[in-house]
Each structure stands twice: as C-alpha cells, then as structure tokens.
Amino acid sequence: MIRPVVQSLPSRFLIAALLILQPLLAGSPARAEEPEWRTATALGGEPRYAADFAHFDYVNPDAPKGGEARFGVESTFDSTNLFLGTKGTPTGAVVYAYESLFTSSLDELDISATYPQLAEAARYPSDYAWVEYRLDPRARWQDGEPVTVDDVIWSFDTLKEIYPLFANYYNHVVKAEPAGDRVVRFTFDAPGNRELPHILGQLYVLPKHWWQGKDASGKPRNIRETTLEAPLGSGPYKVTAVDPGRRVTLVRDPDYWGAKLPVSIGSNNFDQMTFDYYVDSTVLMEAFKADKYDFRSERSAKMWATGYDFPAKREGKVVTMTFPRNASGVMQALIVNLRLPKYQDARIRRALNLAFDYETLKRTVFFNLYDRIDSFYFGTELAARNLPSPDELALLEPLRDKLPPAVFTAPYANPVGGTPEAVRDNLRQAVALFAEAGWTIQNGKMRNAKGEPFRIEFLTNDQLNERYMAPYAKALGRIGIDLDYRLVDDAQYQNRTISFDFDMTTEVWGQTLSPGNEQREMWGSKAADQPGSRNTAGIKDAAIDALIDKVIYAGDRAALITATRALDRALLANNFVIPLFYSKVNFYAYWNRFGHPEALPKYSVGFPGVWWYDAAAAKAAGLPR
Secondary structure (H helix, E strand, O other), X not given: OOXXXXXXXXXXXXXXXXXXXXXXXXXXXXXXXXXXXXXXXXXXXXXXXXXXXXXXXXXXXXXXXXXXXXXXXXXXXXXXXXXXOOOOOEOHHHHHHOOEOEEEOOOOOOOOOEEEOOEEEEEOOXXXXXXXXXXXXXXXXXXXXXXXXXXXXXXXXXXXXXXXXXXXXXXXXXXXXXXXXXXXXXXXXXXXXXXXXXXXXXXXXXXXXXXXXXXXXXXXXXXXXXXXXXXXXXXXXXXXXXXXXXEEEEEEOOOOOOOOOOOOOXXXXXXXXXXXXXXXXXXXXXXXXXXOOOEEEEOOHHHHHHOOOOHHHHOOOEEEEEEEOOOOEEEEEEEXXXXXXXXXXXXXXXXXXXXXOHHHHHHHOOOOXXXXXXXXXXXXXXXXXXXXOHHHHHHHHHHHHHOOOHHHHOOOOOOXXXXXXXXXXXXXXHHHXXXXXXXXXEOOEEEOOOOOEOEXXXXXXXXXXXXXXXXXXXXXXXXXXXXXXXXXOHHHHHHHHHOOOOOEEEEEEEEOOOOOOOHHXXXXXXXXXXXXXXXXXXXXXXXXXXXXXXXXXXXXXXXXXXXXXXXXXXXXXXXXXXXXXXXXEEEEEEEOXXXXXXXXXXXXXXXXXXXXXXXXXXXXXXXXX
C-alpha cells in the first residue's frame, strides 16, 4: 500500500435509488452478506485502538496550541494543484489542507492500521468484492459546506483520470456510486484483492463545488490545470497566502470540523506553518543557521558530519537528533532508460554497476554513514535474502523460462570495490560484458559494430549528486564511456522525466511495510508507457507482472512477505537499476523552540503533527527572526 500524495472525470456515477430500495421491496431477495461496519481497518493484524478510543497513545492530549513552525524547502513551485501528475511543479505544503476517508496511525504502520477521518465507518464482504464508506455527518469543507458522497465520487473519478498514480493504484476499482445518504460504494472488477477495501480509505477527498466554481476574478476553475489560488480543503489548516515559487503560509482553522476526532486530539498544534523555498542546498543550510526556518531533515552525510559546528548549535539553541527508519523500505538508484535500445541488454546494465565504486565513496564522501542498497525493499523484512525459500520457489518455478537463471542459483550482490585491485578487476569485468553485448573499446572509446560511441547523459536537478557522479564519470571514462552531467531546473527536470526524455537519472521508490497495488505503477508493464507514472525506468517484463499479482492477491501476511521477496529477487536479477545508498536512520536538526511527546511514535518522528510550540524554550533559544 502507499499513501498517495502528491504526493475529474466528468461524474459518471448512476443514481442508486433502486439499488438502495431493492431489499425493501416485497419479494426482493436479501443481500447475500451484510458485513458489519468497522471503525478501523488493518492489513497485517488487529488494530490496536477500539471504537471508543480517545486519542492515539503517542500524542500529548493536552499539548498547547499556538506558535509557528517554519520549514525550508530546496525547490520551487508553480502550482498549488497537488493532484496533477504531469503538469507543473506543485507545492507539497498544501497537503495539510486535505483529508482522506480514513487516516493512518503512526504506531501501527507495520499492519497499516487506519481510523475514521472524513468517514466514520467502513464495511466490506469476506471476498473483498466491494467496500462502502459512511461519511461523518459533521464533516465540513473550510467554507462550511458539508462533505458529500458526490464529493467522494467526483474525487475518485477525477483523480483516476488526471493522475497516473491514482489510475494504477485504483486500477481494479470499476465503479464508485451512492449507496445511501452518506454512504459511497466502490465496486471491484474481481474478488480477492484484500488491499482494495483498505486503500480506498486513503483517497483524498476534494470539494467538487469549489473546483467547479469560479475564482475571485470570475474565471472558472479547472482541476486539470495548474493554479496558484489557495485551495479549499476540509483539513485542520487553511492556505492563507501563496507567494509563487517562494512561500506558502497556512494557519490552523479555528472552526476545523474534526478538531475533536480521536485521530486529531493532541495533533495540529501550531497556529501557523510557513514553507519557504530556496534555490539550492548551500543557501538552504545558511538560511537554517541564520534562523530563517526551524526544522531541517539533513540528507547530506558530509553536512551532517561537518556542517553543524556553529554557535547556535554549541549554545544549545539548535538540537540535532537521529531517528530510525522503521516505517518503510526504499530503493534509491541510478536508472537508465530501458526504453532506449542500448540499455535493453542486462549485461550492459550490470557492467555499469561494476564501474560504480561504492566502497571508496562510502569512506571518502559519505563518512561511513550510508549503506549500499541491495534490495528494492531495503531495510525491511520484505527484502530477498540468500537463495529462494520453498514457498518462494512455488511462485518462481512456473516463471522459470521468463526469469534470469541467477534468480534460482545465486543471491543478488552488488560489485565490491574499495581497493585499486578490486576496482581494476570490476572494470575488466565490465569491459568483458560490454564485449559480449557487442561493444568494444576502439581508439579509446567504447563503440558498437557501427562505430557509434556509448555516451551517457546524466540528468539531474540536484547539485548534491555531483559528489558521487564525478567519481563515477571518471571510472566510466577509463573504459571509454563519456558521461555528461546535466544539471537542470526543477521544471525542466520534471517535464523531461515525466515524458521519459532522459538517458540516465536517479529515482527513489519508497515502500511501505505492506506493498500492494502500487507495485503496478512502479514496475508494471502498463505503467512503463504512462507519462508521469513511477515506472520511470521503463520496466516491461511478463514475469515481473505475474509476481506483482502474487503480491496484490496475497491472502495473509506470510504470503505477502513470500511474494514480495520473490518479486524483489526477480527485479534484482534483471539488473534494472544501479543501486545507490541509504541511511537506516533519519538525521534531523531543529531550533529548540518545541516540545514533543516523551515517546514518539515508532514509525515517525511526528513533526509537525504531534509536536507543539514551547514558549519557555523559545524564550531561552531566542524568538524566531
């Protein structure tokens, strides 16, 4: 499963009056099953919190309200429409204005537990053929209008049309329709997909009346286009100011309809949140040291190791902390565009991995803070290890003729460098693999039989990538391959990657602890041809598609783990990507103006959600500049 975000079809639902009345008609057959309404859903076990729970265990229910939290973002934006997958560069700050039908608990992400937000209950039959959500009658938009079934249906149809993420995630949902005054039913194309009832609760609900209305100038709004208008939501924060490309300001809504919901108690404590955008990482860090924003997630090993020795840190005004990455797995990698003929040979892709000397980078660039990724589900129990288990083999054997032999004979391992001897040996192996694929070094350049040189354009919008790409380019140069490092702005990068107009770039695929339908959008053949999908690499493989189905239709947690490990094994053996590196902890720094629960949720640091502004600490640290 995923939490769609960031990150309408014209309404196509049918009036369901006859369906609603049918059981009441004389002689009408009763429904085969009337499942009970639930106040929690979970995929991997029983939810912790009962129907009458007061608040999540990890919050401070008496947390004070007030103050401001300021964020720094290395990016820019040209839209507040968060739900366009292929247009513009949206600001993620506006997500705090939106809500979904159910919402997650941060201490149960291992079982994907969710609880009522816009909907007060859900129900589905034992064969998972459909799900119904019953809206909370108190739910309101920020303009006071009620949240309706029509809003839910319109949101579902619209998001499936305009955003590839939703189109793939909800691919098996064939219809959304009314099933009562406050009840919406989602019907699936087949039974057995146990994740679908659960993930429909993650649907962000948008105000149909607002999007189909007019803005302050009288211009009709269009959800299929970018906009810089402050959006309307139902959530705890209102977007009150938008400075294009520079700043977004949100304030806590004093009339927020859901303030007393159990999922809200102890949360949403800041009166204001401000998101400032900066052009590059150096300026962003200097702004933090100058007290221009409060909370920083550090992603540079060098900066974490060397950049926090400044007066405010030494005086205790800035606090640093680490927090384990318990909530998710990840694949962060260099990817080549598999749609291009020169990358369709797996030997070429393995050769490019052989030229990447991670061990030297770990010592000289990454301060030994990162680990080399060796799984598409790195950091979780879902990662493939050793040779396939008997249960995995039961899934893999029917696909043997479609899988690389290594799936069955050898666990995946990245090349190991770190010494001159190991690096030379790896490069010799790379040259041999290129030769097998029809490329040889001629006059100092790697060329094919036609004499065409093997060149790579590396596309990025992140200047930090140069720290490891410069050594990689030097290594490739030793075997006759020129790598052109192309740094572009965010808008150009997004446009080119969305349309798959690249040679090599980086990609990060985050994974929850309960993978499911989103796997189609990451590795599925259909998604490879959908502009804006997360199958950026262009993976098209029948065996991968079949194994994705095994993940989606796994009947229980044990079967899910087995199927995901088998899928991981197949993805790795194809050498689709060149795995990079990741830390098993998050690095954070913040100005010491905040309080937080003594025991933070297991799977998240919880900022800003369950933190609060501490006036006494702020006075000691100095008020924000």
